[in-house]
Amino acid sequence: MDLLIEGLKKAIEMLISGDPEIFEITWLTLRVSLTAVLISTFIGIPAGVILGLTSFPGRRFVLILINIGMGLPPVVAGLWITMLLWRSGPLGSFSLLYSPFAIIMAQILVSLPIIIGLTCSAFQQMDEKMLLQIKALGATRLQTVRLLVREVKIAILAAVIAGFGRVIAEVGAAMMVGGNIRGETRILTTSIVMEVSKGNFDVALALSFLLMSLAFIITFLLTNLQQRNRVR
Numbered sequence: 348m349d350l351l352i353e354g355l356k357k358a359i360e361m362l363i364s365g366d367p368e369i370f371e372i373t374w375l376t377l378r379v380s381l382t383a384v385l386i387s388t389f390i391g392i393p394a395g396v397i398l399g400l401t402s403f404p405g406r407r408f409v410l411i412l413i414n415i416g417m418g419l420p421p422v423v424a425g426l427w428i429t430m431l432l433w434r435s436g437p438l439g440s441f442s443l444l445y446s447p448f449a450i451i452m453a454q455i456l457v458s459l460p461i462i463i464g465l466t467c468s469a470f471q472q473m474d475e476k477m478l479l480q481i482k483a484l485g486a487t488r489l490q491t492v493r494l495l496v497r498e499v500k501i502a503i504l505a506a507v508i509a510g511f512g513r514v515i516a517e518v519g520a521a522m523m524v525g526g527n528i529r530g531e532t533r534i535l536t537t538s539i540v541m542e543v544s545k546g547n548f549d550v551a552l553a554l555s556f557l558l559m560s561l562a563f564i565i566t567f568l569l570t571n572l573q574q575r576n577r578v579r
Contacts, residue, residue, distance in 0.1 A: 358553035368529075373557060376515075376534040379447050381565075383454035384511045387462050391510070392503060395466025396492060410467070416460030424456040425520030432524070445526040450534070453520035458510035465509060469502035470495065504573040508566060515562045535561070 361369045398410060430436055432444040432452075443449050473495065481491050496503065518536035525532035527541060535558040542551035 358556040361553055361557075369554075369557070371530065372533055372535055372538055372554075373561065375447065375532075376536070376558070377561060379450045379454065379534065380511065380514045383451045383458060383514050384507065386451070387455050387459040387510050388507050391459050391462030391506070392466050395463045395503075395506070396470060396496070398463065399467040399470025400492070400495070410464075413460050413464045413467070416456075417464050419457055419460065421453070421457055421517050421519035421521075422523065424453050425523030428453045428456065428520065428524045444524060445528060445532060447525070447532060449524040450521045450532060453524050454514040454517055457517060457520065458513045461513055462506045462510045465506035466499075466503055469499040469506070473498065501573055504569060508569045508573070511565060511569065512562070515558070515565070 398406065398413070428449060429444065432438050432441075432449055443452075477498070478491075478495075481494055516536065518540055521527075521532075521534060522537050522540065525534070525537065527533050527537040533541075535554055539551045539554045539558070542548075542554065
């Protein structure tokens with residue numbers, strides 16, 4: 348308990364003192380996580396809609412891959428991105444390894460299957476009678492999709508929240524592809540691991556409080572948006 352109190356005091360001290368490194372790490376954490384979630388959302392929701400509403404050869408195999416990807420270990424994602432960005436890899440000439448861009452790529456890889464899978468499940472669980480009613484009213488394909496998205500928007504936002512929860516807590520892939528370089532790729536999760544390895548448990552706890560506060564604020568905003576839409 349004393350250690351937790353010391354960690355909380357340390358977190359407050361860091362914020363009050365205006366430690367530029369802490370603000371830099373926190374800002375980078377927020378920037379890469381939100382970027383990864385936004386990209387995964389813009390790709391994942393349309394992909395989930397297509398998988399949930401259409402039928403095509405190989406669809407079941409694609410769904411199997413998506414479900415496997417939902418449980419993809421972050422270190423595996425980090426390994427794949429590292430191989431892709433390594434000097435001898437397909438994108439090695441761009442020198443993107445050990446950069447925020449590499450962390451974003453790894454986070455997309457672990458969050459995209461979650462958003463696709465949960466969005467697809469939401470559309471698959473819709474009542475077929477509703478689809479028949481919409482078609483009977485003469486709605487176009489675009490109008491049909493818009494109406495269905497409105498019906499499952501709570502589930503879609505839940506998918507986005509789950510994707511964000513995955514990336515904000517990610518450490519293995521970020522450490523592997525980012526390298527935890529001070530002033531360049533060091534984020535809150537990798538900083539916590541580093542401080543624990545150095546025996547600075549008070550600093551690690553302080554950083555964990557900052558990370559949890561950040562996750563709480565973003566999740567609170569998304570949940571508030573989700574439930575506000577439900578009331579409407």
